[in-house]
Amino acid sequence: MRDANCIFCKIAAGEIPSKTIYEDVDFRVILDLGPATKGHALILPKEHYEDFFALPEEAAKGAVSVAKKIAPKMMANLHADGMNLVQNNGETAGQTVKHFHLHLIPRYKDDGQHILWNPGEVSQEELELIKDQIIG
Numbered sequence: 007m008r009d010a011n012c013i014f015c016k017i018a019a020g021e022i023p024s025k026t027i028y029e030d031v032d033f034r035v036i037l038d039l040g041p042a043t044k045g046h047a048l049i050l051p052k053e054h055y056e057d058f059f060a061l062p063e064e065a066a067k068g069a070v071s072v073a074k075k076i077a078p079k080m081m082a083n084l085h086a087d088g089m090n091l092v093q094n095n096g097e098t099a100g101q102t103v104k105h106f107h108l109h110l111i112p113r114y115k116d117d118g119q120h121i122l123w124n125p126g127e128v129s130q131e132e133l134e135l136i137k138d139q140i141i142g
């Protein structure tokens with residue numbers, strides 16, 4: 007299903023032009039218009055799923071499969087030194103477009119980006135409680 011008001015549905019369908027670096031029947035991979043680094047790309051399913059949690063398992067596998075195809079090519083052809091695969095869910099986590107997308111962010115030595123987090127501190131007791139909370 008598509009969402010008539012969703013910009014990524016329109017881009018994925020080719021109704022809004024984009025710089026497409028890969029396309030198949032289920033996915034389109036486009037260059038981000040506000041790139042973190044040179045070559046920053048987004049894997050978009052052509053179907054509308056709001057986020058990771060709404061994504062069916064088959065589509066999740068498909069997105070990873072597309073990443074496995076395109077990411078090595080980006081690394082090689084852009085001469086990148088590394089790559090972050092980033093996927094945001096919910097406004098608190100930085101999601102601004104409510105259509106699932108997987109970011110492929112090539113990294114270059116001294117590119118000035120800060121995509122990693124500041125490590126916190128936790129005790130073994132707290133880890134045990136958190137583990138139990140997640141497992142339920």
Ligand code: 5GP
Nearest residue numbers: 024036037038039040041094100101102103
């Ligand atoms: P989010 O913050 O939701 O994880 O990522 C949304 C991404 O989509 C941002 O990196 C933003 O630059 C990108 N973006 C938003 N609108 C457009 C657009 O119309 N075209 C393209 N190519 N990228 C977009």
Ligand code: ZN
Nearest residue numbers: 012015054105
């Ligand atoms: Zn959509």
